[in-house]
Amino acid sequence: MSVIARAEERPALLFANGHALSYAELDSRMQRFADRLGGGKRLVAIAADLSEHVIVAYLGALRAGHAVAMLPPCDERLWDDFRDAFQPDFTYRQVDQRWRLVAETKPDAVGQPLHPDLALLLMTSGTSGAAKAVRLSCANLDSNARAIADYLKLSPSDRTALVLPLHYSYGLSVLHSHLVAGGSIFLPGMSVMDSAFARAIGESGCTNLSGVPYSYELMEKAGFRSAMPDGLRFMTVAGGRLGPDLIRLYRDHMHASGGQFFVMYGQTEATARIAFIPPDCLSDNEERIGIAIPGGSLDLVDDEGRRVVDAGVTGELVYRGPNVMMGYGERRADLARGAEVHELRTGDIGMRCEGGLFRIVGRKARFAKIAGLRIGFDIMEQALARHDIAAAVLGDDARLQVYVDDAALAETARHILVEASRLPANLISVSVRQNLPRLGSGKIDYARLAEEMLETRSRRQSEAHSLIEAFAAVFYPVPVGRNDSFVSLGGDSLRFLQLTLELDRLCLVLPEGWERMRLAELGARPEISRPPARGEAAPVPSDLLLRAFAIMMVVIHHQMLWPIPGGSGVMMLLVGFSLARFQSAHLLAGRFHHMLRSAGNVLIPYFLIVAAYAFVWRTMPWASLTLTGNFGYAEPERHEMIPYLYWFIEAYAQTLLVFSLIFALPVARSLAAKRLFAFSLALLGLAIAARFSMPLLVGQGKRQIFTLYWVFHICVFGWCAGLADTREKKLAVTGMAIAMLGYLGFGESLWIGTTMKYMSILAALLVLLYKPHLRLPAALSRFVTVIAASAFPIYLLHRFVPELLMTPAFDGLASPAFDIVAIAGGIAVGVSANRAISRLGSLSWILTARRWLAA
Incomplete structure (x- = not known):
């Protein structure tokens, strides 16, 4: 990528410890690394750590015209499979805490040739053991970087905070687009949940931030919006579906500070980005993926390959553009082939909406992109089968859903899938179903399970909405949001008891430790459930x-x-x-x-x-x-x-x-x-x-x-x-x-x-x-x-009953009867007063509930 060969003193890379590399220094470092690789076209496998060493090595290898494979740094299984299948000429990774360039073949050995256009290999999934890679050319990288820089209006004054991994096409696209535009990249070296993250990107002068949906969920949990620096010109999200609620929150927050929020859609097979929603079109279009990036085009085709032109009619989403990959590769010999793909069948089922925006409505194949990772459902089932667990796996962009037939294996299944998918445990739901539904052929009826999954999720969303309403009523007039918890709102024993009554009225039973969980997390928990039927025993605190x-x-x-x-x-x-x-x-x-x-x-x-x-x-x-x-x-x-x-x-x-x-x-x-x-x-x-x-x-x-x-x-x-x-x-x-x-x-x-x-x-x-x-x-x-x-x-209030209300009846009642009436009356007066206070609070809350829930 010669476009970044600049002998300029303005910063290109900045780091949390205050260290910085100018474009001139980066150019010199890249050339030195390129010289170490020697002549000819070689395959260089790099452990894609988010660091200065990796960025210099990656750009230096590209500078020398080599092909680079960016691999997860800690996935030894994938590294072993990659070596077996693709026989890299060099590897660059940490050995004994030092970065080392290791020649995997002799300098005079002539391996299987690589196509002259081949620049980058990215694995199609962080979950599969199969070493299947996307082959990308220099032209793919360059065209996509320029298109992104175009619609984001990047300039040399822009600086991004790079928090996305570099073995991920989205992370690389952030790097490429800013270098193409002459901007700079800040590597904060910390999690987005770190309490110092917002301050660090503000002090470093960042003008933008990009993340996957899971990044935004974590930032919201950490209170990032309240600490967000004023200098952010825009934020972007891609790598999966971000919930409409979070889109609205960040859209409105950025708009209020004069910034923009970009919702984008992409696939590794298209280098990184395929579509985006112009920020001024985002309102009421949170479920859309938008329009094609500059230089590309989107279309829909039906099962017969015919073009779908009518709005509201579904078809498979097809993308055409100079950033579409050369093709897939499964072994070294595949890397000698030229471009074989001229349009990308995304596997997503979409429709064209009013205004020309596209919307994704489902998946054609059995996979989903969750938290930026493409998860193959069949691969996950195979991972479970290796441990003798029969299961059905499906899901969507929100989470992985697993059905097992043995309750004793539920937690084991979750642990295996966390390991196999690299997903956090909270994004994997495991349900027990005694008899998995089957088709006449004996195969699992995934369509029926998908309906059950959606019904269950819809019910839980309704329960979660009721849960927020219950909290809002009990805590009125304190505003209640989805990131609040009972404890963070200042809950006490009285409100705990009032909320217990509300939950009992709504027939909801919450899991252990619920008082410290965020409402967003609590509403999504599978443990939220209905109370026991009449006659059954119920657990009472x-x-x-x-x-x-x-x-x-x-x-x-x-x-x-x-x-x-x-x-x-x-x-x-x-x-x-x-x-x-x-x-x-x-x-x-x-x-x-x-x-x-x-x-x-x-x-x-x-x-x-x-x-x-x-x-x-x-x-x-x-x-x-x-x-x-x-x-x-x-x-x-x-x-x-x-x-x-x-x-x-x-x-x-x-x-x-x-x-x-x-x-x-x-x-x-x-x-x-x-x-x-x-x-x-x-x-x-x-x-x-x-x-x-x-x-x-x-x-x-x-x-x-x-x-x-x-x-x-x-x-x-x-x-x-x-x-x-x-x-x-x-x-x-x-x-x-x-x-x-x-x-x-x-x-x-x-x-x-x-x-x-x-x-x-x-x-x-x-x-x-x-x-x-x-x-x-x-x-x-x-x-x-x-x-x-x-x-x-x-x-x-209980003593008011015998001492005030019952005084006229004292002479007419025998002592035992008087005592019984006084005790029962005192309790009834207190219960009635509590209900009256609760109803008064609920009536006041109803007047402002819509505004609070929207917030």
């Missing part, structure tokens, strides 16, 4: 069951004064558990606004109750207003505080304050970040010390049971339980709990109720540690969910 149990204990104890205290203690335990589960990451990062929002959900209704008492009493209960009534200096009888039963709300607020103050200290956050569980055990030790020492310093008599120092250690036990993710950690918490709670329940106790209280707390803690889920009949699990989700409203 143990903290949800304990919350329902605890609030029932509180209501019954307050009404009947039976010796069953402990409900408030279990609720305090759950406060700590929920803080660890949902807020620990925010506390470690010093983000306290999420905790303030959580507190508001409980304190706003509490202050409304305080205001009601103030209105009736004609005086302000300042102790309750300041959330300090549990300190023992005020009395409800003097209207200085509202009734004692609300001590838990005050202790809850004080607990959040203490955690915020602790993690507001940089030194505390630093220690916790290094060893969070050890830090938590130390915090538990301090809480236990406060439990025994504070009563000696501050005497409050019997009312000390309402103070924070009396119950804070229970909360910290819950916090430790939420962080205990190993057997050793769980045993450590168990040992400390048995010693502490056992002593309080038996050694310090003077009343049977106290013993029952601490044994209830200990039992609840052990359930949290060792039984994260408990199975209940479906109907009972729904009842438990409703009670647990309404726990705070029940706590706040």
